[in-house]
Every structure is written in structure tokens, then in C-alpha cells.
Amino acid sequence: MKPFRPLTSTEQLAAHLRSEIESGVFSGGLPGVHRLAKELGVGAQTVVSALRLLERENLVMPQGERKRRRIAMTGLPTPALRVAVLDFEPATRGENYLVDLMHLLNEAGHVAFSTKKTLIELGMRVHRVRKLVEETQADAWVVVGGSREVLQWFAGQALPVMALFGRRRGLPIAGVGPDKPPAMEALTRRLIELGHRRIVMLAREERRMPRPGATERAFLNTLAAHGLNPGAYHLPEWNESPQGFQNCLEQLFRLTPPTALIVDEAPFFTAAMQFCASRGILVPRDVSLACCDSDPHFAWCMPPVTHIRWDSRPVVRRIVRWATNVSRGADDRRQTETKAELFEGGTIGAAK
Numbered sequence: 001m002k003p004f005r006p007l008t009s010t011e012q013l014a015a016h017l018r019s020e021i022e023s024g025v026f027s028g029g030l031p032g033v034h035r036l037a038k039e040l041g042v043g044a045q046t047v048v049s050a051l052r053l054l055e056r057e058n059l060v061m062p063q064g065e066r067k068r069r070r071i072a073m074t075g076l077p078t079p080a081l082r083v084a085v086l087d088f089e090p091a092t093r094g095e096n097y098l099v100d101l102m103h104l105l106n107e108a109g110h111v112a113f114s115t116k117k118t119l120i121e122l123g124m125r126v127h128r129v130r131k132l133v134e135e136t137q138a139d140a141w142v143v144v145g146g147s148r149e150v151l152q153w154f155a156g157q158a159l160p161v162m163a164l165f166g167r168r169r170g171l172p173i174a175g176v177g178p179d180k181p182p183a184m185e186a187l188t189r190r191l192i193e194l195g196h197r198r199i200v201m202l203a204r205e206e207r208r209m210p211r212p213g214a215t216e217r218a219f220l221n222t223l224a225a226h227g228l229n230p231g232a233y234h235l236p237e238w239n240e241s242p243q244g245f246q247n248c249l250e251q252l253f254r255l256t257p258p259t260a261l262i263v264d265e266a267p268f269f270t271a272a273m274q275f276c277a278s279r280g281i282l283v284p285r286d287v288s289l290a291c292c293d294s295d296p297h298f299a300w301c302m303p304p305v306t307h308i309r310w311d312s313r314p315v316v317r318r319i320v321r322w323a324t325n326v327s328r329g330a331d332d333r334r335q336t337e338t339k340a341e342l343f344e345g346g347t348i349g350a351a352k
Helices: 009-022 033-040 044-056 090-094 096-107 126-135 148-155 181-193 214-225 242-255 266-278 296-300 312-327
Strands: 082-086 111-114 140-144 161-164 174-179 199-202 260-263 288-291 306-310 335-343
Touching: 009 033, 009 044, 033 044, 082 096, 090 096, 096 111, 096 312, 126 148, 140 148, 140 312, 148 161, 161 312, 174 181, 174 312, 181 199, 181 214, 181 260, 181 288, 181 306, 181 335, 199 214, 199 242, 242 266, 260 266, 266 288, 312 335
Parallel strands: 082 111, 082 140, 140 161, 161 174, 174 335, 199 260, 260 288, 288 306
Antiparallel strands: 306 335
């Protein structure tokens, strides 16, 4: 039997920080010495000694006096993973954040690839997703914009899965995406302040069924908080196709035209603008128009588009860290969210 040697407080703290680094708790660098000491309830000198141990292991790198230590991760091997990215629809494969994700995963030593079919092409049907997974040689999966049923199925499998967007909340899987509900509350309140009462939100079916998602609930709850009695008019059902979108707009503007329209994605915003232009409906004079997501093309619009914006870089980095953690045997199922905020442009105005 080997002799028992109790760990010193410095070694215990170093082991704790090492575990936190490996599980992806810290992003890019460690907090400062005094902040770590306060949060962990230890002395500053103990923190300094523990960090020196991690520096000798090449896990963290000093950046100079009074600067945070950078996480190097060179002291840990990174076995390559085959990471399958199950996109939402073919059009999303060209999104900048997905292009960056594929590049950074490959740069980290993994083999990242898009699957033959997307969720929309599979009809968001669980049995078809199951068949695709069985036919695909992959060690881990990134699922983009999955429905509740699809993500529940993935949560029941042995394969590691990362939910990028989608109905992931409350499921025992890793997940990441922008925190949109607070920004949606701000957008809805602003429209109400501008005198709007007939506010309609057009969202995809998986955002409405089997019950509204967090962003959609934030919209409905804000309406209710201002006495607007939300119902099917405010979050209507529609056939998810270009023609179905146009038919929904036709019906809305035929009887009780909305004074404000919130659309779920940038392609819907473009389609809604085209619909309004073809019928002489001026934005924002006749109807205010806002988007729940950001798009690089919005920067070229005059007046600027009112939308909910968020930084994709922390989201991409989190997925790469997750893949690295999984490759090292960690059971990483943390769900994180990045900040989203309302950008008020010139496409919303006072209610007519």
C-alpha cells in the first residue's frame, strides 16, 4: 500500500481550478487573484501558489503584472472527435457563426462536418433523425435549432450532444445560445409605449408548439402585463412555407391589420418587407417591423432595422470548449447563454 499523503490547501485549490478549466467553466482566462480568493473563500497567497502549480503544468500562462492568466490548455491532450453538425435548414449552413464554428473545431484538431440532411429536410421527425444518426459515423453531435421532441430524443442517447439554439431548456444536454427573452420584453414594451396594441409575432412552428418557447412567452407575458389579453391573433399559426407566410400576412392585413409586426428570423423580415412594399404599406408609417435575430445585411439598411442582436463569438467558443471537454472524457452538460439586446432602428415608430 502506498503511503497516504494529505494534499495541502494549495494542491487542493489547484485541483479544483484544474477541474473547472477542464470542464469549460472559465472562458479564455482566469479571474484575478483577489476575485478568486473572495469567491473561493481562501487567502490570496494560496491562490497565487495554486496558480503557479498550474503554470508549471502549462494549463495557464501569465500575462504580466496585474493581468489575468490566460488558459493555455497545452498541458492536456486533445483526442480528435468526429463532430457532426445537424443544421436547421440548408440556408443556415452559410451563416457566419456556423462557418466560424466548423473552422475552429477543425483548428482544434477535431473533424467537423455537416450531415447529409438538415432538420427541416427531415421534417423535424424523430424517427428520421434517428435513422440519420445511425447512418452517420460521429463521436459527438451539434444540433442547430432542434425542436423539443428532437432534443429530448438526443438527451436519451449515449452520444454527447450540444444544442445550439432550439428548445433545450431543462433537458440534460449541453446547450448554448443568446438569452433573448429580456430583449423581447424590452421590444414589446417599446412598441406599447409607441401606442401599439395590435402587435403580431410570426414564429416557426417549433417555437410555438407544443407550447410557446421562452422568447415567445416573454412576448405574450409582456402583452398580458399591459392588459392586452394575448391570444391566437398575436401569435398566429401558419403553414411553414414561403406561400404559407404570404397567406398568413394576407389574412392579417385583410381584416384587422397589425400596427406592429415582429418576425422570428431575418429571411422572414425580408419577406415581410417585400409583402409590405408590394401592397403600398409603408414601414414604419403604416406598420412597425422588427426582427428577433440579427443579420449582417441589416448593416446596409436605411433606416436601420430594429432587431435583437447578440455576439456569436462566445457561443462558438463555448461549443469548441465543449468538444474539447468531451474528447477528454468530461461529462459536460452545462447550458450557457450569451447576452442579447434590443437595437432600436428606424423600422418602428408611433402607431398610426
